[in-house]
Amino acid sequence: MEQESRAQNLRLIHISDLHFGAQSAGALDALREALRALNPSLLVTTGDLTQRGRPEQLRAAREFLDSVQVPWLATPGNHDLPVMPWRRLIDPLRDYRRFVSAHTEPRVESDLARIAFLDSTDPSAWRSGRIADAQANAAAEFLAGAHSGQIRVVATHHPFDDLSEDGREGMRGARRALEILCAEGLVDLLLCGHLHQTRIGILHNEGLRCIVGCVAATPTSPRCETTGESFVCVDLCEDAITLSPWRRTPDTERFRRVSGRHFCRQRDNHWREIEPDLDEDEAA
Numbered sequence: 001m002e003q004e005s006r007a008q009n010l011r012l013i014h015i016s017d018l019h020f021g022a023q024s025a026g027a028l029d030a031l032r033e034a035l036r037a038l039n040p041s042l043l044v045t046t047g048d049l050t051q052r053g054r055p056e057q058l059r060a061a062r063e064f065l066d067s068v069q070v071p072w073l074a075t076p077g078n079h080d081l082p083v084m085p086w087r088r089l090i091d092p093l094r095d096y097r098r099f100v101s102a103h104t105e106p107r108v109e110s111d112l113a114r115i116a117f118l119d120s121t122d123p124s125a126w127r128s129g130r131i132a133d134a135q136a137n138a139a140a141e142f143l144a145g146a147h148s149g150q151i152r153v154v155a156t157h158h159p160f161d162d163l164s165e166d167g168r169e170g171m172r173g174a175r176r177a178l179e180i181l182c183a184e185g186l187v188d189l190l191l192c193g194h195l196h197q198t199r200i201g202i203l204h205n206e207g208l209r210c211i212v213g214c215v216a217a218t219p220t221s222p223r224c225e226t227t228g229e230s231f232v233c234v235d236l237c238e239d240a241i242t243l244s245p246w247r248r249t250p251d252t253e254r255f256r257r258v259s260g261r262h263f264c265r266q267r268d269n270h271w272r273e274i275e276p277d278l279d280e281d282e283a284a
Contacts, residue, residue: 047077
């Protein structure tokens, strides 16, 4: 990652659920313009790049990410697997690896962050997803190498909640993965997608330390016509995280910043939220 300032701040942009093959009119141009204006060090993409996992959709998603002209990394979502069940069981990520990236669980670090992506797709349970112990252990080993000034980030498509708000079963292995990742304070921030809703806050899990959670909605899909398409700007500095959703509604052509949420690390290594910024910012 590049572009860390002298003040030691790091900007990430978290996007999810682009759903190529089913975009709102004008959404891609507006998103590209906003991302270029915000100039992040890294674009973190948490799955569902496509609607049906077709080669032409995967290729278009890759071309869009490249067109933003900032570094990006991605992990697949359930919609990036083939539609036909028999293809999902034989070689589910063949087309993703061919047209998007050969790496489904990339790792990256800078002076201020270590980021581990986890592939939560599950061909046998297409919608809900899964994290295996081996995946969580590998991410934990990578994050354990962080120094005291680095914020440790895990990015995955499916949220770690046991249940979604509509009552559907959540990701298999989520609780065990959190236990592994939080055992020695190995994660500070979780970035997820899948729900097409923006959720930001402190995750209070019984017996585990409090960490920051962020679920990004979709910046391009008409599924969010009522609440607006959005992504999240993630600003990191030592012991502090600011998460700022940017939203585009049907009556606006550009993305606008929504009030930011600010979090700080406590002496006991737990995270807590401090007073939010209630003002909206400029358009991008």
